[in-house]
Amino acid sequence: MGVKKRFAVIGAGIIGAAVARGLVQKYDGADVTLYEKEDHPAAHQTGHNSGVVHAGLYYEPGSLKALLCRRGVSLLLDFARAHDVAFEECGKVVVATNDVEVERLEGIHARARANGVPDVELLDRDGLLEVEPNAEGVAALHSPHTGIIDYRGLTEALVADFRRSGGRVRFSTEVRKIEQRSGSTGSTAIVHSSVDSQEYEQVITCAGLQADRLAARSGEDKSPSVVPFFGQYFILEPRFNDVVNGLIYPVPDPKYPFLGVHVTRRIDGGLMIGPNAFLSFSREGYKGLGLNVPDSLAVATDPGFWKFAAGNMATAAREIGGVLSIEKFVAEAARYVPALCGADGHRATRGIRAQAMNRDGNLVDDFVIDRARATMFVRNAPSPGATSALAIAEHLIDTAALT
Template identity: 40%
Template sequence: MFDFAIVGGGIVGLSTGLALGKRYPHARILVLEKENQWAFHQTGNNSGVIHSGIYYKPGSFKAKFCRDGSRSMVEFCQEHGIDHEVCGKVIVATEEQELPRLENLYKRGLENGIKVQKISPEAVKEIEPHVRCVGGIRVFSTGIVNYKQVCLKYAELIQQQGGELRLNTKVLKISPSGQNQVLETNNGSFETRFVINCAGLHSDRVAKLGRAEPQAKIVPFRGEYYELTPEKRYLVKTLIYPVPNPDFPFLGVHFTRMIDNSVHAGPNAVLSFKREGYKKTDFNLGDLAEVITYPGFWKLAAKHADEGIQEIIRSFSKAAFTRSLQKLIPEVQAQDLVPTHAGVRAQALKNDGSLVDDFLIVPGQNSIHVCNAPSPAATSSLEIGTAIVAQIPHQSHLETVVITAGDRG
């Protein structure tokens, strides 16, 4: 019998387990992951960036969690000896018409309490000599890390707190048992007082297993990357981003120096025909049918038809992908790029075609369902875990009773 069972062993599930152990040190905590390793899906295939929070609407959970999370993540890495670097990044306008958007982004950074600086094209070149632009912003708090290493440390700390971790354990059914819940899996059944759903790409499905209404459907978008050949890595020293289109939900292709010193370029963003579809050829009829029969998808597709077509073209044309990158660094040539891993983003989409832009946490019977934890979830994971635990109804049976001398009579 467990006090808490967490479904999903990505960075959000593990950070929640860590926060639970700190809040309730005597609780029996279980973390279930269907894969054979932690951080197998979104966490293990992301860009490894410690984000600053500059992009997010002031006052939103994303803005607050990211700003605070960028600090707490760096402190966590310092405390536990995890390789990381606060290298900063530049966001650049490559055309005059982008300068007003760059100015708005600068103001947003100030509103979010982030250290940002407007810099001239000449100052950009002092940081990134090969970039061509008409203006830029320097963001000082952006960093890089390997989030798989972070997750392994989270898992280790959960075990030290007394938590139980189970890999290769997929939840198939959730059934009530009095005031408790029974998780039936391919690896046995587990009874728990409370369920926390952090299943990422499958969070809406797990919510329905728990008889909760997720309020949105997960639509998978694959982000495809190229990597600079080793002899061309000198072209990028830190991180280089374009000015994002505020009407499009993705940032656009950019350059990211990884913690292993490789340089990734991308991603584009295309619909994946499988929830865990990391290759163009990956296909699951059930997953695809869910998307194409969902009215919200077609409303989204109609709204962003032009951008969507360009993303598809970049997916199948290396030349088109290269041209997008050349807007930032003209010296980059197609032969300098080799394909590397892709990631799949679990994007929560409402029936009206609007994207769930912030964190979506849905309460259920003796359960909480994290149905949207978008980027910057990895950066913000320590903050998100604490916030999720704060939403759990008070567990009085787990509180430590302190008897003072006056109480002994």
């Protein structure tokens, strides 16, 4: 028998779990280790997102984001069905409230069709009311196959499937750096963790909120840097659970880099609104002030952030209202779902987005994957990263196999 090929995957969020599982499936008998600094999977972005399975409405046709989203939806739902992971194809409407938004909506419709989103259609006011009787708008885009899922449960199922296939998981093991090594038989990589150092033929990092730091500690470029933005969700009291049938989104405004407040059904039957998007003072602080001094100083010394901030004061002004006032947060959602006016409820644990940013202050919109000999670094996996996770895993594994 030959020597087993050894792989390491860093990070047990949904993308890392999908990559680890994909490796043991592709390489029969391979030795694959999944590292995670927490004591459970899906501890960060995966476990704190909206739970939406995106259909691919907004993305530039032909972009990696668009291609992986459409492939990812199919793989994700097939896996969910096979492993009894809760999901619901509840549908989504993007609601236009004026003529300017109608024009933008037509552009989204064209993109959605170019991306192969199934059964997507434009609705007039009456058509919108048939789908969502409590929605208010002059037109809407309907995506009947957009859905919601239990991403935490799905990631746990991926990890369990990985283990059944012979994979090894090392929880509570933080990776400090990855060292590249060249030898007579080719390049390898040494994973230096909080516990020990191990050598592998191939390493794939999916470190999310810590992606830039791990890359920098491993000798790679600090850019794009991760600037954390938190998203606050507000879970409405149960009497509002049946106000909407699916997901209701506003039309994106190109003046702002973030989408704005939307209405989202939860897989547990509840209803929530959000998220806003505001600078986070911690990469992993999900409660309270979430203040982490090193994380805050990292943002303060990032020249790209200050260039971004200078050009986005209007965004900050729009978003701060929902941070400080639940009433303003609800009022924004009630603009297109008037039945929610005055709704009460409670704040959910916030999510934190690992937003990659270039030195010029521009947000990185597509997936970024860097290569350093025997290591691949996933530097940016923005929304729809969770939806696309199994397709991203395929892409990473296929790309690694070419070297």
